[in-house]
Amino acid sequence: MQACQNLAWCVARAGRFTELLVRAGALVHAIDLSAAVETNRRNIGDRATYSVAQADLRAAPFPAGAFDAVVCLGVLQHTPSPEQSIAALWRMLAPGGLLVIDHYAWTLSRLTKLGPLYRMILKRLPPARAKRITDVLVDVFFPLHWAVRHVRPLQMLLSRVSPCLAYCHEPMALTREQHEDWCRLDTFDELTWAPRRSAWCVTATWSRRRAASRHPIHVRPSRTLPPRRPGSRAGLARAGRGPAGAPRP
Numbered sequence: 001m002q003a004c005q006n007l008a009w010c011v012a013r014a015g016r017f018t019e020l021l022v023r024a025g026a027l028v029h030a031i032d033l034s035a036a037v038e039t040n041r042r043n044i045g046d047r048a049t050y051s052v053a054q055a056d057l058r059a060a061p062f063p064a065g066a067f068d069a070v071v072c073l074g075v076l077q078h079t080p081s082p083e084q085s086i087a088a089l090w091r092m093l094a095p096g097g098l099l100v101i102d103h104y105a106w107t108l109s110r111l112t113k114l115g116p117l118y119r120m121i122l123k124r125l126p127p128a129r130a131k132r133i134t135d136v137l138v139d140v141f142f143p144l145h146w147a148v149r150h151v152r153p154l155q156m157l158l159s160r161v162s163p164c165l166a167y168c169h170e171p172m173a174l175t176r177e178q179h180e181d182w183c184r185l186d187t188f189d190e191l192t193w194a195p196r197r198s199a200w201c202v203t204a205t206w207s208r209r210r211a212a213s214r215h216p217i218h219v220r221p222s223r224t225l226p227p228r229r230p231g232s233r234a235g236l237a238r239a240g241r242g243p244a245g246a247p248r249p
């Protein structure tokens with residue numbers, strides 16, 4: 001990342017990652033669909049190497065091939081077609097550039113859980129109603145997740161019946177309230193939107209791009225990277241057109 005001269009950071013939200021990239025010396029152009037860009041700008045302030053805009057990544061205000069690196073984490077599953085979104089990100093990337101994406105993963109273990117059943121019902125409801133129901137589910141299940149956070153077998157059992165995404169067992173310096181907030185946000189996301197793709201599907205999208213490209217493409221699926229945290233995103237899929245540092249055609 002530090003070697004990147006010109007980097008698009010989609011998507012910005014509050015600015016934690018954007019700030020890290022700016023601090024690392026990259027020239028960062030951030031976008032987000034929502035008014036979160038205001039928070040992003042407030043948190044980072046005026047910097048010569050940073051700009052932020054409210055925009056849809058599928059119609060981003062950047063010319064084709066504008067960036068040495070495009071980073072898009074926690075976003076693809078929120079767009080109507082992750083495949084089209086990957087294509088749009090790809091368009092922004094210069095030959096030899098690096099694309100960093102992730103996606104919620106579909107795994108076989110989902111077949112052993114009740115969560116997908118809740119999801120089938122809740123995602124058909126109006127958002128306000130789905131939010132009220134999700135809040136009740138979190139009020140009921142989060143205290144249980146918290147209570148068994150140190151007992152692995154009970155956690156596994158609970159995750160079969162509870163539709164909530166809780167990370168209480170992770171070694172993080174967060175308070176109970178912070179864990180509960182996180183659980184509320186991620187559970188609503190999980191039960192009402194956030195489609196999933198198997199790692200295979202996302203890699204297949206890359207393979208099609210590779211076939212259509214004039215440049216060599218290197219795809220590094222998530223399983224070659226450090227193991228993902230349980231219950232979270234698919235991990236990082238990285239791809240670049242050509243080896244890092246390769247001369248541009």
Ligand SMILES: C[S@@+](CC[C@H](N)C(=O)[O-])C[C@H]1O[C@@H](n2cnc3c(N)ncnc32)[C@H](O)[C@@H]1O
Binds near residue numbers: 058
């Ligand atoms: C879960 S947040 C992740 C934000 C950031 N990457 C982070 O980790 O803090 C998802 C973000 O995607 C944004 N988003 C969803 N669809 C988008 C689109 N089509 N174009 C740009 N941003 C989008 C939302 O506004 C939201 O801020």
